[in-house]
Amino acid sequence: MIYTVTFNPSLDYIVSVNNFQLGMTNRTATEMMLPGGKGINVSIVLKNLGLENTALGFAAGFTGDEIQRQVEEIGVTARFIPVDEGISRINLKLQNIEGTEINGQGPAISREKTQQLFEMLDQLQEGDVLVLAGSIPASMPDDIYRNILKRLDGKGILIAVDATGNLLVNVLEYHPFLVKPNNHELGEIFGVELKDRESVIPYAKKMQEMGATNVLVSMAGEGAVLAAADGKVYLAPAPKGKLVNGVGAGDSMVAGFLTGWLKRQDYREAFHMGIATGSASAFSEYLAGREQVEDVYRQVNSEVR
Incomplete structure (x- = not known):
């Protein structure tokens, strides 16, 4: 089985605005609201290409409910850990303004919820595929990716990592596949x-x-x-x-x-x-x-x- 992890999933509000003006009321010309986050994107494309997979992560509030609903509607199995406080983030993406984005913060993830994710990942078996992708909430330790690879080291799991800076560098000693x-x-x-x-x-x-x-x-x-x-x-x-x-x-x-x-x-x-x-x-x-x-x-x- 293929699993993806999105630590900070989002609802992406993707809009285009004709003749955008700062300080003025602008109205959208087109708009879409879609589930977002790098791991979720990977899951959706894998499904589109015919590969069944499971999306893991965290979800909070009404936005979290909507993210899970949309992911499942696309046909991806969603196993998001519910977070009691806050809401999953909304990311505003101005499609025709040179790729301008305003990304939300997302909810705080407690140690208890992080431990629940670890317990989910402990169930992975030899031959499974795991994709870790994207940023992490500020409430999570910056060595979370490294801790996951250390925890799964030697289990025969094919791991792909799409991250930046130290999140990426710190996992290399565990020889990720991609x-x-x-x-x-x-x-x-x-x-x-x-x-x-x-x-x-x-x-x-x-x-x-x-x-x-x-x-x-x-x-x-x-x-x-x-x-x-x-x-x-x-x-x-x-x-x-x-x-x-x-x-x-x-x-x-x-x-x-x-x-x-x-x-x-x-x-x-x-x-x-x-x-x-x-x-x-x-x-x-x-x-x-x-x-x-x-x-x-x-x-x-x-x-x-």
């Missing part, structure tokens, strides 16, 4: 600026040296790089298409990579599926479906080093 920084996040870790695929290669390899099994680096319009466990580096330009909504594109790449790997155990296929799925979501109003991914997949070409 990490997926973007080029800016990878550059921040090593104190460099990475603008093209060639410049990414040595730092993706450094992350492997630090413990990661596979390092998948997304680069938006510049494409992607994979430093794979087979010792090869795969590079590909971005498929051509119109950017419609970048929200969830990186999460979709994770879902696509895992789908490709689980179906064929081939790194090149996984890489191509990751690029196709991430790009298909970027070209869509919402997260990509299977047909959209198949269309984009035909464009993907990679080189191997």
Whole structure:
């Protein structure tokens, strides 16, 4: 079974506003309210690609109820731990204002609720897949990702981590199967600026040296790089298409990579599926479906080093 964890899920209120003006009353031209959070996005795309999975996390208040309702309506099994105080966050995303977002804080998560999550994760078995993705609430310890990998170490669970900064660096000693920084996040870790695929290669390899099994680096319009466990580096330009909504594109790449790997155990296929799925979501109003991914997949070409 595949499991995802979203520590701080959200309702994403995605709007476009024509002729936006500061200090004035603005009215939406389009709007959607959808379940959000990186792990939830991964779960939805996995489901769209035909892989059953379970979304874990925390939910509070009426927004938490709505997140769970929508996730289950999509067809993903939701096992969110109820939080008694506060509400799950609402994230406002101004779709046509240069990707401007205002993200909520989310509820405080107690030690008791965190322990409940640990007990859920203790039930995972050899061969299961776990995706840890996204930020954590301020109330949680900043070593939560590391503690989870330490707890599951040696159990034969395939773990993917999509996080930033120390959340990501601190898990590497436990050899996660996949990490997926973007080029800016990878550059921040090593104190460099990475603008093209060639410049990414040595730092993706450094992350492997630090413990990661596979390092998948997304680069938006510049494409992607994979430093794979087979010792090869795969590079590909971005498929051509119109950017419609970048929200969830990186999460979709994770879902696509895992789908490709689980179906064929081939790194090149996984890489191509990751690029196709991430790009298909970027070209869509919402997260990509299977047909959209198949269309984009035909464009993907990679080189191997």
